[in-house]
Amino acid sequence: xxxxxxxxxxxxxxxxxxxxxxxxxxxxxxxxxxxxxxxxxxxxxxxxxxxxxxxxxxxxxxxxxxxxxxxxxxxxxxxxxxxxxxxxxxxxxxxxxxxxxxxxxxxxxxxxxxxxxxxxxxxxxxxxxxxxxxxxxxxxxxxxxxxxxxxxxxxxxxxxxxxxxxxxxxxxx
Amino acid sequence: xxxxxxxxxxxxxxxxxxxxxxxxxxxxxxxxxxxxxxxxxxxxxxxxxxxxxxxxxxxxxxxxxxxxxxxxxxxxxxxxxxxxxxxxxxxxxxxxxxxxxx
Numbered sequence: 001x002x003x004x005x006x007x008x009x010x011x012x013x014x015x016x017x018x019x020x021x022x023x024x025x026x027x028x029x030x031x032x033x034x035x036x037x038x039x040x041x042x043x044x045x046x047x048x049x050x051x052x053x054x055x056x057x058x059x060x061x062x063x064x065x066x067x068x069x070x071x072x073x074x075x076x077x078x079x080x081x082x083x084x085x086x087x088x089x090x091x092x093x094x095x096x097x098x099x100x101x102x103x104x105x106x107x108x109x110x111x112x113x114x115x116x117x118x119x120x121x122x123x124x125x126x127x128x129x130x131x132x133x134x135x136x137x138x139x140x141x142x143x144x145x146x147x148x149x150x151x152x153x154x155x156x157x158x159x160x161x162x163x164x165x166x167x168x169x170x171x172x173x
Numbered sequence: 174x175x176x177x178x179x180x181x182x183x184x185x186x187x188x189x190x191x192x193x194x195x196x197x198x199x200x201x202x203x204x205x206x207x208x209x210x211x212x213x214x215x216x217x218x219x220x221x222x223x224x225x226x227x228x229x230x231x232x233x234x235x236x237x238x239x240x241x242x243x244x245x246x247x248x249x250x251x252x253x254x255x256x257x258x259x260x261x262x263x264x265x266x267x268x269x270x271x272x273x274x275x
Contacts, residue, residue: 002176002177003177006177006181010181010185013185013189014185014188014189014192017189017192017193017212018192020192020196020205020208020209020212021192021193021195021196021199021200021205021209026202026204026205029204029205029208030208033208033211033212036189036212036215037215040189040215040218040219043182043185043219044219044222046177047182047222047223047225047226048226049222049225049226049234049237051234052218052222052234052237052238055238055241056218056241059241059245060211060215060241060244063245064211064244064245064248067248067249067252068204068207068208068248068252071204071252071255071256072204074256075255075256075259075265077202077204077259077265090198090199091199094195094198094199095195095199097194097198098191098192098194098195098198099191101187101190101191101194102187102188102191105183105184105186105187105188105190105191106184106187108183108187109180109181109183109184109186109187110180110184126225126226126229126230126231126234127225127231127234131231132231132234132235132238135231135232135235136235136238139232139235140235140239143239144239147239147242147243150242150243150246151242151245151246153246154245154246154247154249154250155249157249157250157253158249158250158253161250161253161254161256161257162253162256162257
């Protein structure tokens with residue numbers, strides 16, 4: 001059962017990712033990326049990480065992608081960019097290098113990793129919110145605090161970057 | 174309940190990462206390039222959680238939590254940069270923004 005769900009969800013995730021890259025309309029790309037994030041959240045559930053699955057749906061598929069869609073529609077930048085190619089050989093080279101990277105990754109995935117697969121009982125509670133929070137607030141307390149500062153910096157940076165110039169505004173008025 | 178092996182998850186993660194890399198290399202719309210970067214971060218998260226299950230430790234999931242937080246900050250700043258560039262140049266095509274001169 002778990003195997004069937006894994007392969008179905010994996011196919012949906014790969015197809016959504018391909019459609020995201022190939023779609024000429026940026027809004028369609030964003031919607032396909034949301035589909036990809038949701039299918040990866042299903043995979044998190046299969047990996048017994050229910051907390052991360054919830055965070056994935058709310059933060060990634062919810063907050064971040066809404067921000068993307070908001071900016072795309074604010075700028076009206078959903079038009080195709082596929083026609084403009086100043087460097088003609090770029091696309092074939094990129095696809096060739098991508099295939100090389102995929103072969104390397106596949107080789108590592110099938111030959112390089114020798115991790116024992118734990119039994120279900122051992123891995124059962126590692127993804128619960130209680131376990132995650134106890135690790136987060138003890139072993140990873142300092143990174144957690146640094147993340148809060150990073151988010152504050154991001155807020156200030158966003159406000160500074162998108163603020164219009166004072167002098168420029170006065171000229172317009 | 175028989176589980177899917179960690180190798181299968183890592184292979185899926187490699188496929189998604191490669192699609193993200195090809196997206197960054199082939200697309201010229203800055204917003205779509207950003208979304209491809211998000212796809213790559215997401216595939217790394219998938220591998221981390223698969224390793225976390227294989228080792229039966231929560232550390233991988235906590236690191237994934239941090240990656241999601243950093244990605245949120247990165248997206249906010251990146252999109253603010255895009256809005257600022259669009260105001261100056263009226264484009265999101267990265268080939269049109271090749272000069273440093275404002």
